[in-house]
Each structure stands twice: as structure tokens, then as C-alpha cells.
Amino acid sequence: MTKYKVVADFRDLQDGDHIYREGHVYPRKGKRLDEDRVAELAGSDNAQGKPLIVAVSDEGEQETSEGEVSVDSTRYPKHNGGGWYELSNGETVQGKDAAIDAEAKLQK
Structure with a gap:
């Protein structure tokens, strides 16, 4: 389920x-x-x-x-569908490149 x-x-x-x-x-x-x-x-x-x-x-x-x-924060950003990605802090970001950049900033 x-x-x-x-x-x-x-x-x-x-x-x-x-x-x-x-x-x-x-x-x-x-x-x-x-x-x-x-x-x-x-x-x-x-x-x-x-x-x-x-x-x-x-x-x-x-x-x-x-x-x-x-x-487990090593699996982020996660694709949620429809072009939306979830970051390790729970935020959602639209666009893969934007999500990757945002997650990289969170990990610093």
C-alpha cells in the first residue's frame, strides 16, 4: 500500500x-x-x-x-510527478534542475 x-x-x-x-x-x-x-x-x-x-x-x-x-537524505530530490520534486526538508520544487540546485544548497 x-x-x-x-x-x-x-x-x-x-x-x-x-x-x-x-x-x-x-x-x-x-x-x-x-x-x-x-x-x-x-x-x-x-x-x-x-x-x-x-x-x-x-x-x-x-x-x-x-x-x-x-x-534518508541521500535520495533527494525525489520526483513526485508532474514535474515536482521533494527536497530533504519536505519542500517541493518544480523542475528537476531547480530541485537539484535547491537540494545542493540544503546539503551545504
């Missing part, structure tokens, strides 16, 4: 106003994954107008007991 990491804090209006914090796993424990909701939150067609979650692979990432995702 695909897991998703929250990249920007948000209040989920379709989950009893549950607050998701950056770094947490979506959906929270005990909740069923809704593909339509995932598409909305992973894109910009939501109340904040930006991606709020990104898919995470099992490779290089592990969920902690607090529901956060720990990340």
Missing part, C-alpha cells in the same frame, strides 16, 4: 477537522485511504492551492512511533 507524507500542515475538513502536521503520515492510523481525497491533497485543487501530501516509498523512509516519517 502506498503511504503518503504530509508536506504542509493542514486541517482535514473531511476527517472531523483532524490537523495533520508536516512530516506525519496520511491518512492517520485507523483511517481508510480514499484515492479521490489523495488526488485532491497531492495536487493543487484543494483549499490551500498547493500539494499537501506526497507519496513516499518504502525505500529509505520509515514511519516512527509518533506517526512521522524519517528520511
Whole structure:
């Protein structure tokens, strides 16, 4: 099953106003994954107008007991699709070259 990491804090209006914090796993424990909701939150067609979650692979990432995702920074930038890349600090950047440059600055 695909897991998703929250990249920007948000209040989920379709989950009893549950607050998701950056770094947490979506959906929270005990909740069923809704593909339509995932598409909305992973894109910009939501109340904040930006991606709020990104898919995470099992490779290089592990969920902690607090529901956060720990990340191996050697696997960045990660392509999220649609020309968007995730940096090791959780930011998303459009364009591969821009993402590579931004990640290099983070690693200095």
C-alpha cells in the first residue's frame, strides 16, 4: 500500500477537522485511504492551492512511533510527478534542475 507524507500542515475538513502536521503520515492510523481525497491533497485543487501530501516509498523512509516519517537524505530530490520534486526538508520544487540546485544548497 502506498503511504503518503504530509508536506504542509493542514486541517482535514473531511476527517472531523483532524490537523495533520508536516512530516506525519496520511491518512492517520485507523483511517481508510480514499484515492479521490489523495488526488485532491497531492495536487493543487484543494483549499490551500498547493500539494499537501506526497507519496513516499518504502525505500529509505520509515514511519516512527509518533506517526512521522524519517528520511534518508541521500535520495533527494525525489520526483513526485508532474514535474515536482521533494527536497530533504519536505519542500517541493518544480523542475528537476531547480530541485537539484535547491537540494545542493540544503546539503551545504
